[in-house]
Amino acid sequence: MDTRYDNPLIKQRLEKAEGMREEGLNPYPNDFRPAHTAAKIRKDMEGLTSEEIEAKGKRYSVAGRIISMRVMGKNTFLKLRDRSGDIQLFVQRDVIGRELYGKFKKYDMGDFLGAKGTAFITKTGELSVKAKSIYMLSKSLRPLPEKFHGLTDKETRYRQRYVDLAINPDVQSTFITRTKVVAFIRKYFQSKDFLEVETPMLQTIPGGATAKPFETFHNALSVKMYLRIAPELYLKRLLVGGMERVFEINRNFRNEGLSNQHNPEFTMLEFYQAYATYEDMMAHTEALFSKMAKELTGGYRISYQGEEIDFTPKFNRLTMQEAVERYSRGELSVEDTEDEAKLLAFANKLGIADAAKMSWGKLLAEVFETVAEPHLIQPTFITQYPVDVSPLSRRNEKDPRFTDRFEFYIAGREIANGFSELNDPVDQLERFKAQSAECDKGDEEAHWIDEDYVRALEYGMPPAGGEGIGIDRTVMIFTDAPSIRDVIFFPHMRPERTEG
RNA sequence: GGGCCGUUAGCUCAAUGGUAGAGCAAGUGACUCUUAAUCACUAGGUUCGGGGUUCGAGCCCCUGACGGCUCACCA
Numbered sequence A: 001m002d003t004r005y006d007n008p009l010i011k012q013r014l015e016k017a018e019g020m021r022e023e024g025l026n027p028y029p030n031d032f033r034p035a036h037t038a039a040k041i042r043k044d045m046e047g048l049t050s051e052e053i054e055a056k057g058k059r060y061s062v063a064g065r066i067i068s069m070r071v072m073g074k075n076t077f078l079k080l081r082d083r084s085g086d087i088q089l090f091v092q093r094d095v096i097g098r099e100l101y102g103k104f105k106k107y108d109m110g111d112f113l114g115a116k117g118t119a120f121i122t123k124t125g126e127l128s129v130k131a132k133s134i135y136m137l138s139k140s141l142r143p144l145p146e147k148f149h150g151l152t153d154k155e156t157r158y159r160q161r162y163v164d165l166a167i168n169p170d171v172q173s174t175f176i177t178r179t180k181v182v183a184f185i186r187k188y189f190q191s192k193d194f195l196e197v198e199t200p201m202l203q204t205i206p207g208g209a210t211a212k213p214f215e216t217f218h219n220a221l222s223v224k225m226y227l228r229i230a231p232e233l234y235l236k237r238l239l240v241g242g243m244e245r246v247f248e249i250n251r252n253f254r255n256e257g258l259s260n261q262h263n264p265e266f267t268m269l270e271f272y273q274a275y276a277t278y279e280d281m282m283a284h285t286e287a288l289f290s291k292m293a294k295e296l297t298g299g300y301r302i303s304y305q306g307e308e309i310d311f312t313p314k315f316n317r318l319t320m321q322e323a324v325e326r327y328s329r330g331e332l333s334v335e336d337t338e339d340e341a342k343l344l345a346f347a348n349k350l351g352i353a354d355a356a357k358m359s360w361g362k363l364l365a366e367v368f369e370t371v372a373e374p375h376l377i378q379p380t381f382i383t384q385y386p387v388d389v390s391p392l393s394r395r396n397e398k399d400p401r402f403t404d405r406f407e408f409y410i411a412g413r414e415i416a417n418g419f420s421e422l423n424d425p426v427d428q429l430e431r432f433k434a435q436s437a438e439c440d441k442g443d444e445e446a447h448w449i450d451e452d453y454v455r456a457l458e459y460g461m462p463p464a465g466g467e468g469i470g471i472d473r474t475v476m477i478f479t480d481a482p483s484i485r486d487v488i489f490f491p492h493m494r495p496e497r498t499e500g
Numbered sequence B: 001g002g003g004c005c006g007u008u009a010g011c012u013c014a015a016u017g018g019u020a021g022a023g024c025a026a027g028u029g030a031c032u033c034u035u036a037a038u039c040a041c042u043a044g045g046u047u048c049g050g051g052g053u054u055c056g057a058g059c060c061c062c063u064g065a066c067g068g069c070u071c072a073c074c075a
Helices: A008-022 A038-045 A050-056 A098-104 A154-159 A161-167 A169-191 A232-240 A278-297 A320-327 A334-338 A340-350 A360-371 A425-440 A451-459 A471-479
Strands: A059-072 A075-082 A085-092 A112-121 A127-138 A215-218 A223-227 A245-253 A265-274 A301-304 A307-310 A316-319 A380-386 A402-410 A413-420 A464-470
Touching (some): A038 A075, A038 A085, A038 A127, A050 A112, A085 A112, A169 A245, A169 A278, A232 A451, A265 A278, A265 A471, A278 A301, A278 A380, A278 A402, A278 A413, A278 A471, A316 A320, A320 A334, A360 A380, A413 A471, A464 A471
Antiparallel strands (some): A059 A112, A075 A085, A380 A402, A402 A413
């Protein structure tokens, strides 16, 4: 049963639309072509006096959504919003005619309107368009939220993002910044001779990360498939094939919990460069973030949730062990972290669950995450990751307990993860097998054995560095967004109506 | 998944267990330079759903749905 028109506010508007049809007018025409935007008019008239503007007499045509309307007898002021911003429209009965003005007064906030006219400045100093003619372009049936408080209910903002975008001005600018971030990244890697590629989202062996995948099924092939948790293993197959510099910006899917920093599908940049190491990856990261800060904000310092983040190179750099020492305030020194008993005692003190079952490397990583991670506010590289938490990274030549891997932190969050790639097929197979054993022990996220990937490595993969950068989290930093939901147009939620 | 908080008119919010209100939006009228325009009048509600306690429930209890924050897991 359709109850939508029970709402008197919607019914009224519907009746207005029907009234137009009865008069032979289409409430949804598509024959008006605006030649100008609000911003264009502003730019044209910038710095001119009222007299100069009127003397120009240039005719404009604009279109947009009515976001406010003040009828004052024979005059009406309304604000029109287009993609570039807002422009005030001044409509007078004696200009557009008594009959049209009478109909026009019944237009509603939210309607799309086209107008033609000349620019002028009102007595109170606002640049406006004096309408010579107006056109209803699309009748809005649902009332928009209130003009002063706007729409603040987060659930409605996320579920009905179109309303959020239409009336909360900062929302569009957040997503415009998102687009700029992605565009900047493309430009950066293209300038470094990287090729943008696309690899499978549907995979039979979900690899390249440790995470629970979404499952699906391909009917024609009659095979179980998974939405990818990372593109990594495919991109490295491209290295095997001789594509020495590749990057991909695309969605990953992980069947895990949601939070302020986790959406089930999220966007990841991954890039791989032959004849490079994790040091080169850190250099790219530093260049990318510092240049991006400059391009987006004009400077190296930005504000995130009340903290100043400084992207002036060089970024901080600590080994994992050094970070533990520093942020445990010396309670667990670098030397202590070498002592498994001391490390375990400290982990227990921190309340890390199942610490006794963990290997030394896993324990170190857990302790690091608990004690140091939240303090890594400024852009910081953490290096020297233990081999047992790094199944795809190249071993450090001086200390085989570690890999040549780093993670990049901003505002206490992991933003990127990069390493010198493991290209020894024998070592890789052993690590897959070790992960497989973890899997048998019940670790649902342990890496699967990907035989074809090992076969690819057996043909020979050039030494390489690779990295993944979380795009959503990066955008959060540059838009001062507290939640990942604020930088994803349509964040996932439970369905709003539960029928059946 | 755990804990805490929330859900009342289109929106933003009120309401000791005692007739559910306001502002904006809407309708009617006034108004030829407004900026959250102003003024007058009018209309607008299954208080998230279900059950219970009570003479009486928006409020108390139980239960379900959805969301926010947070912890756990992860990027």
